[in-house]
Amino acid sequence: MLQSREGQKVPQVTFPIRVNGEWQKVNSDALFKDKTVVLFALPGAFTPTCSSTHLPRFNELAGVFKANGVDSVICLSVNDPFVMETWQEEQNAEGIYFLPDGNGEFSEGMGLLVDKSEIGLGKRSWRYSMLVKNGLIEKMFIEPEEPGDPFKVSDADTMLNYINPKAICPPRVTFFGKPGCQHCARARKMLKDKGYRFEEIELGSHGISYSSLQAVSGRGTTPQVYIDGQHIGGADELATWLAK
Known part of the structure; x- marks a missing residue:
C-alpha cells in the first residue's frame, strides 16, 4: 500500500543531471532547503497522460504558483537526463524544473517506486504531487x-487550490491561425501585449484545414480565438473582448 509521507523530510538523494551539455550533480538540499517547492511525479516522459494533461497544466500555472509563494515547480520522472531535457524542449516548459530520477532512488525513498514491467516500463514512479517547505x-x-x-488528485489545479483557494488562474486561450495572415498577426500581438499565453493551432499543418476550422468554429476565416472555452471570434471581436 502506498503511504503518505506528510510531516517527513524528503529523501536525501544526489541526482546526476545535464546542464549546458555537461554532467553535474545536484542533491536534495540544493533543491528543497530553505525553499517552498511543488513537486509532481509521473510514470514517464512522453507517455500519454503525462504529456497531454499532467505536465501541460503545471506548465500553464507555473507563474501562478510562483505568485503564490512557490519558489520552484519540479517535474520528476524515472527517466534519464537526455530524455527529460528533450521532453522539456518538446513541451516548451521553461517554467518547470525537470528532475531526472534515472536510478529511481528518490522515488524508492518516497516509497512510491512501482513495478510496471508488465507493460515494459520497468520500475517507475507512481503518480503524485506534493508541497515541500524547507525539505519537509x-x-x-x-x-x-x-x-x-x-x-x-495529483493535478495542478488541486495543488493550487490547496495552496490558495482564491488564486486567480490565467485564461486558457486557443488560437486558430494561418501563417502570413495579417489579422492573425494583429490578434497575436493583442494577446501578447495583454500577457496572455495561448495555444496556437496552425491551419495547413497536421491535417488542420479551413474545413476543420469551419466545423469547429462555424467560420472559415482566420483567426478564430477561444478563451476558457468561449468562442470569441476574429481579431475585431478579440479587441472588443480585451477592452472590457
Missing part, C-alpha cells in the same frame, strides 16, 4: 491504487 513534506496528493494510470 507538508501535503501530498497520491493517486489511488487502481489498475491502469489513474489521474484524479
